[in-house]
Amino acid sequence: MTFHCNSFSVTSEFRDCFDEVGSYSLSAARTIISQQKSYKYVNLEKNVSAQFQEILRYKFYSPSIALLDVSCTNATIVLEQASKLKYFNKTYQWLIIDENLNSNVLETLNSTMEIGLNSQILYINKTESNSYELYDVYSKGRHIGSPMNISFFAKWSYKKRLEKANELQEMREIIHRGQFNLLTLRGVIVIDKDNITTNEQVFKLLQAEDYKSVGLFSMIKYASELVKVISDRLNFTIDYRVTRGWAGRLQNTSYRLGLMGVVQRGEVDIAASPSFLRISRIKDLDFYHQSWIFEAGFIYVYSNLVKHKSGGGDFLAPFNHNVWIFSLISFIFIIAKGNQMVITDSVLLQSVAVICQQGLDPAPKKPAIRIVVFSLILFSLLMYNYYTSSVVGGLISNNDPGIKDLEELAKSRLTLIFEDIGYNKVVMTEPTNRSIVMKIRKKFFSQSYTSYELDGYTTLSKAISYIRAGTHAYHCEFIPHYDEIAKIFDPNEICNLRTITGLLKHETLAMVLTKKSQYLEMFKIILTRAREVGIVKRELKRIQNSRPKCQGALTVSPVAMASVLNAFIILMGKSDIFKMEVSHFEKFLILFSWCYNFIDYCWTRNFLG
Structure with missing residues (x-):
């Protein structure tokens, strides 16, 4: 694209200059200059401010060249519009041609607030000796008081041709632009705690060993460590702003609240918090570096309270009901036929005696009947051995998974409690069409608590005794709390620990920045490098905790009353x-x-x- 006026023409000296520039980023410009053509010409004699956004988006699907002749009357309008709409970024390679010896274009650029770290501006100035000097122009943040950097790239003249001071591509990489000299960037962090307002308080919480007990969540701790990796590499400091939550909207408006609102409005430069990557957020925010795996659900202990849910029990489980009925009928029929008796209470008693290996009274006298009775006793012995081995094996293996899903949890007698964190309160209050969420809400809000010390939203330290008792199910993010559970639970309780997911989606969280942030590309490069050398893995291993392993090879669960209820019914x-x-x-x-x-x-x- 070329922004020009009616009197604009490309001189032969200018064409020769670009013929010798070896940078790949200027290859398209060499074609434009040498062939006197471009994809789109914009006449600056006309007012372009009203349609500036449509002009730069005209059929551009890749990084593009914007060639600007500053000798035109409305050239400053182009610079102002490009600054306002944030077009000084890596998508557009700006070539600003200044053939006026007394031009004030540098002053105009210096007053432009949106020239940032990712700006791709090459300023070309004609000198009194008819040579051209080429400068790379960028800033580390005009909005935070960083000056405009004008770095000399090369000089071209007829006698000495092109004299490069540096390679342009290297000048635009982290090796040259990655030194902030203790510049202070604006940061934001989520801390759901009262009276945290100063930077000193924030860093004191971040450095605390017991950060979980003071209102700082593990995902925030991890994100702050990644931010520290970035700040150490670029050598900048951070002035944190504290929000109490991640997201939300002002009632009946599109005004975002919490960390998302602060980032969307460009009030900060870096956010020390990962976020859910939602389609509705992509148009307003930029996301990068996904590494924190978020998995939340209910934690509970498999106890008698859960076992009671099975009702009838497992006393008859080793055999199907049809097998029991058919076997009993066969015993009664054979014994009655063999003794030539009418089926009465005596025959029933004789059948039970054969099943229990007690024989018959009176004993049969005919050899054929004795053979049949012996076969029945042998068959009952095999059934008895199989039955006992099945029951004992089932108790030892303890394969009962407990409550399988949220449907069973909503019907169970467990009391539901939630971690006191923003996303739990959102999922329990925001409108939804998910039927299972509505069932969980109904159960949660209909509960009454016998202890005034425990609320519906609480911390793990207060809820852990109730979880151990097997009476409560606690909804939280699993990974940050496994270490505390491993310290307090005994081996049997760890083996009986169960989890239920489904209320919140299992996904990998991403770091978030303002849309079209000038720091996005640099932050991506640093954290990608940190992942490659193992720094990210080290931080994840240090902050994330794996689920405690069951130390017992075999765990035997006591038989509950519900499991033997059928036996007592038979005895009655x-x-x-x-x-x-x-x-x-x-x-x-x-x-x-x-x-x-x-x-x-x-x-x-x-x-x-």
Whole structure:
């Protein structure tokens, strides 16, 4: 693209100058100058300010050249519009031609606030000796008081031709532009804690060993370490601004709140916090460097409160109900047929005796009947061995996963509590069409708490005793809290630890910057290099914690009352235990078992409110 006026023409000296410039970034410009043509010409004799944005977006799908003749009347308007709309960036290679010996274009550029670290401006000035001097122009941040840097690149003349002081590509890389000389950048950080306003307070929290207990989240700690890597490499300091949350909007407006709003409006230069990458945010923000894996859900301990949810129990589980019925009918039919008896209580008792390896009374006399009875006793022995081995093996393996998903959790008797952090409050209050979220909300807001010390939104240190008791499910980000759980839980409790995900999406968070930020490219390069040399991995390993491993090779769970309820029903007989011919001691044992199960059930229900 060429911005010119009616009197604009390319001199032969200027063409010869560009024929000898060896930089790849100027290859398109050499074509424009030598062939006297461009993709699009813009006549500066006309007013271009109204349609400036459409002009620069005209069929450009890759880095483009913008050639500006500053001798034209409206050239300063082009510079002002390019500054206002942030077109001094890496997408546009600006070639500013100044053939007037007394031009004030440098003063105009110096007053331009949007010339930044990623500016690609080559200023070409004609001297009194008919030679051309080429300068690379950029700034580390005019908005924070950094001066404009004008670095000499090369000089061209007829006698000495092109004399390069440096390679232009190297001058625009981090090796030349990566020294900020203790310049102070504006930063923002999320700290959900009262009375944190000064930079000294922020750095004191960031340097604290027990940062989790003072309102600083692990993802913020990690992001601040990445910011420190960037600041150490570029040699700048940070003046932090504190927000209490990440996002939100002013009611019935598009005005963003929290860290996202501050970054979107360009009020800061760097953010020490990762963020969810949402489609609705891409048009307003730039994202870079994804490394923090966010996984949140409910943590609970597998206890009797969870086991009660199965209802009927597992007493008959080793065999299908059809197998039990068919086997019992076969025993009764064969014994009745063999003894030529009518099916009565005596036959039923004889069948149970054969199953329990007690034989028959009276003993059969015919050899054929004895062979049949012997076969039945042998068959019952095999069934008995398989049944006992299945029950014992099932108890030892302990394969019961507990509550499988949010649907079961919403129906369970566990009390739901949440970590006191912004995204949990958002997911529990923002409008949604997800039915499972509505069920969790209904359960959460209908709960009543028996302890005034524990609120619905709380910290892990306050909730951990309730989690250990197996009565509460705590929603939080898993990774930051595993170390505290490993310190307090015993090995059996760690083996019984369960998690349920699904309320929040499992994703990798990204660092965030203002849209078209001048520092984006440089920050990307530094953190990419930090990932390659292992610095990012070291910080992740230091701050993130893996789930504590179950130390017990075999964990045996005690049999709950619900699992043997069917056995007690069988013992009761047809209607009432007092109609059975059992001893008073046996009656006492059955009544005691019933009363114990009833008291245990009532206690857990009352504890949950």
